[in-house]
Amino acid sequence: MNATPGTGPAPGAEDPLDAYSRTVIRVAESVTPHVAAIEMARHGRNGPVRVGAGSAVVFTEDGYLLTNAHVVARANEGRAVFADGSAADIDIIGADPLSDLAVLRGLSATPAPARLGDAEALRVGQLVIAVGNPLGLSGSVSAGVVSGLGRSMPAWSGGSRRVIEDVIQTDAALNPGSSGGALADSRGYVVGISTAVAGAGLGLAIPINATTRRIISALLTDGRVRRAYLGLVSTPVQLPATVKLRNGQRHALRVVEVIPGSPAAKAGLKQGDLVVSAGRRPVASAESLQKLLFSDAIGVPFPVTVMRSGALVDVIAVPEEMTESV
Structure with missing residues (x-):
C-alpha cells in the first residue's frame, strides 16, 4: 500500500536519510554534549557586569574548557551552560590573544571531554560540522566543507596589530556566539575552535595541531604563552x-x-x-x-x-x- 501524501514513507520503505545526513547527525549527537554556551562577566561596583558571550569545548576529564581569547577579553569570571541543562561557574586560567585561544576551568562537574583531533590531516573540500551557540541559540549545528587551509587573520595584542597564521576557512555557517565552539570532522573529532565570521559563507577556525597543543599546554601550566x-x-x-x-x-x-x-x-x-x-x-x-x-x-x-x-x-x-x- 502506498503512503498517503504528507505522512512519510510506508513501513518498510527505505530510510530517507542519506549518508551525508547520517554523518552530520552522528557527529552532532557526539559533539554537542561537550560544547557549552558561556557568558563572561567582570566585577563591577554593583556586582558582575556581562562583557561577552560565546561557546567553549570541554577538553579534559577534570573540567577544563577551550574557547577564544577574544570571548574572555575584559572578563574575570563566567558561567557555562551545557546541552543537558547542567551549568558550572568558570574561572579563566589563561588567554593568548596571538592565537585567539583561552583556557577556562569549570568550578563544578562538567560533561566528559570532547575528542581532540589533528587539523594537519584536513583537506580542502572535506566535510566539517560546527557546533556552538550562535545568537544565543544553544546547541546549534551547521555543516559545510573546508574551504581553505593556511589562511591568516588579523588580531590585536597590547594595542598592536598581529596576524594569526594557519587558520581554517569553512563555509559552515558561523554567527556571533559561535566563537569558541567546536569544528569537528566526520569522525566527531574536534579539529578546530571556531573564531570569526569573515563574511557571508566564510567562517574561520583556529586549528588543533601540534602548535596549538603547545599553546594550550602553556596556558594550562603558566596561564600565558611566552614567545x-x-x-x-x-x-x-x-x-x-x-x-x-x-x-x-x-x-x-x-x-x-x-x-x-x-x-x-x-x-x-x-x-x-x-x-x-x-x-x-x-x-x-x-x-x-x-x-x-x-x-x-x-x-x-x-x-x-x-x-x-x-x-x-x-x-x-x-x-x-x-x-x-x-
Missing part, C-alpha cells in the same frame, strides 16, 4: 627554478620588512632575503617559522639560512622575549 621575537615581516614565495636545495625544498619566506633594532636587524637580515631554514629546520610558511619561536628559543643562538643574491648566507640571531611593546 620569542625575531622582528621579521615575511611572505611565502616559491624559490626560483634555478635554485635547487639538497632537501628538495621549493618554497621559502621572503623578508618584506626587518624591524629596526630587532634581533633580525642585529643579525644582519635584510629586506629581500629568502629565508630557507631557521633553527636548522626548513621554513616555507610563516606558521612553520612561528612554531619554532616559543620560550625555549628566547636568548638562545638561532641559526638562519637565507638566499641572498643567488648565494646561501648563514646568520645567527638571538631571539628576545616578545612583549606587548613589540
Whole structure:
C-alpha cells in the first residue's frame, strides 16, 4: 500500500536519510554534549557586569574548557551552560590573544571531554560540522566543507596589530556566539575552535595541531604563552627554478620588512632575503617559522639560512622575549 501524501514513507520503505545526513547527525549527537554556551562577566561596583558571550569545548576529564581569547577579553569570571541543562561557574586560567585561544576551568562537574583531533590531516573540500551557540541559540549545528587551509587573520595584542597564521576557512555557517565552539570532522573529532565570521559563507577556525597543543599546554601550566621575537615581516614565495636545495625544498619566506633594532636587524637580515631554514629546520610558511619561536628559543643562538643574491648566507640571531611593546 502506498503512503498517503504528507505522512512519510510506508513501513518498510527505505530510510530517507542519506549518508551525508547520517554523518552530520552522528557527529552532532557526539559533539554537542561537550560544547557549552558561556557568558563572561567582570566585577563591577554593583556586582558582575556581562562583557561577552560565546561557546567553549570541554577538553579534559577534570573540567577544563577551550574557547577564544577574544570571548574572555575584559572578563574575570563566567558561567557555562551545557546541552543537558547542567551549568558550572568558570574561572579563566589563561588567554593568548596571538592565537585567539583561552583556557577556562569549570568550578563544578562538567560533561566528559570532547575528542581532540589533528587539523594537519584536513583537506580542502572535506566535510566539517560546527557546533556552538550562535545568537544565543544553544546547541546549534551547521555543516559545510573546508574551504581553505593556511589562511591568516588579523588580531590585536597590547594595542598592536598581529596576524594569526594557519587558520581554517569553512563555509559552515558561523554567527556571533559561535566563537569558541567546536569544528569537528566526520569522525566527531574536534579539529578546530571556531573564531570569526569573515563574511557571508566564510567562517574561520583556529586549528588543533601540534602548535596549538603547545599553546594550550602553556596556558594550562603558566596561564600565558611566552614567545620569542625575531622582528621579521615575511611572505611565502616559491624559490626560483634555478635554485635547487639538497632537501628538495621549493618554497621559502621572503623578508618584506626587518624591524629596526630587532634581533633580525642585529643579525644582519635584510629586506629581500629568502629565508630557507631557521633553527636548522626548513621554513616555507610563516606558521612553520612561528612554531619554532616559543620560550625555549628566547636568548638562545638561532641559526638562519637565507638566499641572498643567488648565494646561501648563514646568520645567527638571538631571539628576545616578545612583549606587548613589540
